[in-house]
Each structure stands twice: as C-alpha cells, then as structure tokens.
Amino acid sequence: AQSVTQLDSQVPVFEEAPVELRCNYSSSVSVYLFWYVQYPNQGLQLLLKYLSGSTLVKGINGFEAEFNKSQTSFHLRKPSVHISDTAEYFCAVVIFGNEKLTFGTGTRLTIIP
C-alpha cells in the first residue's frame, strides 16, 4: 500500500522569501502525485499534479513541484511567498490502477509579515 510523509507539520516563512514544503512517498509501483491547498475554513483546491512526462510541474499561484523518482519525493516550492499563501498544504498519492487518493498529514504554512 502507498503512503505519504510530510515531515514538517508547520513552516513559518517571511513574506517574499522562498519556501519548500517536503513530501516523500512510499510505493513499490508507479504513482501519480498531487498537491492540494486548503485555506482557512475552506475545502481543498488542487495546486498541481504529476501524471507523467516532465518531472517539473507548474501549478497555480506560482507554485511548482519536482518529481524525483530515485528519492521518492515530490517537494513543493515557491520562490517568493505572500501573505495570501497562508494555508495548509497536503501532498497526496495514487498508485497506477488504484483509484484511491492517499494524503499526507499536511503542512501548515504561516507567512510572517
């Protein structure tokens, strides 16, 4: 069975600084990978997803992620954060042929003015 690890439960970052949110997955077969964002008291919104092809995936709001198969990672990055990026971010994985989306425990990103 697949699993997802988000090692950082909270990440404080100064406004306009870069940020990286880490995600590692465990699976013996090929996977699809996702990042979702949840703003306070809202539902989940898809930031980006990796299905195949280029390992660098660009998403909404200036975020991007890189799929690294050898390190089983899918870290999320943004070069310059804004106050509006304050939210919780979830990494998720689906294995090929299995339609169940498995989530990590989330990383709360706090932007410091």
Added chain:
Amino acid sequence: DAGITQSPRHKVTETGTPVTLRCHQTENHRYMYWYRQDPGHGLRLIHYSYGVKDTDKGEVSDGYSVSRSKTEDFLLTLESATSSQTSVYFCAISETDRGPGYTFGSGTRLTVV
C-alpha cells in the same frame, strides 16, 4: 464546486443517534469518495464507490456505512454517532478518462455531543 455538493454543511447531533451525510454530483463521474479530516491526520479515506451499488472500505471505515443507488448520490451513514466521529467530512469525485483528477466538495462539519 465543479458540480459536487454536500449536505448538510453543518450538523450537531447527540451520541447514539444515526446521521446521514449526502454527496451529490452533476458530473456523471464513476468514482466517489468519503474522507474525514482531523488535525494531525490529514484526510483519511472512509469508503469509496466505483459504480452504482459498488462500494468498498477505506482505512477508517469502522462505524460508517455507505450507499450508492444512483450515479449522482453517495450517502455516508453513521449508524450510532460517537464523539470520536466529530470531524469535517469531505466528499470527492474522480474522472479517470484522461488520467486521475479529483474534485472535492466544500465539506460537512459534524459535531457529536
């Protein structure tokens, strides 16, 4: 959001009472899911459906049952609610014709007192 609605949005119920949450989609997607979200746990899969009358358990299915008698509706029932089932419940739908893609409802906040 994108043709998926959950009802009710908020509910307070007493321990031991039955509760049914509804997920309705207008997208005619085959797959539907129920997740619960709790602090420190991310989102965990309760049950999912891969067609009318076809359902299966997720990782936290104890105390929950589901039914899907029509493509558009996926019901989650707590037969006898307990305080440990206080949570935010999210429904999701999935279309896989062009690779997996998941859309989430706005959530139902359930409080069991």
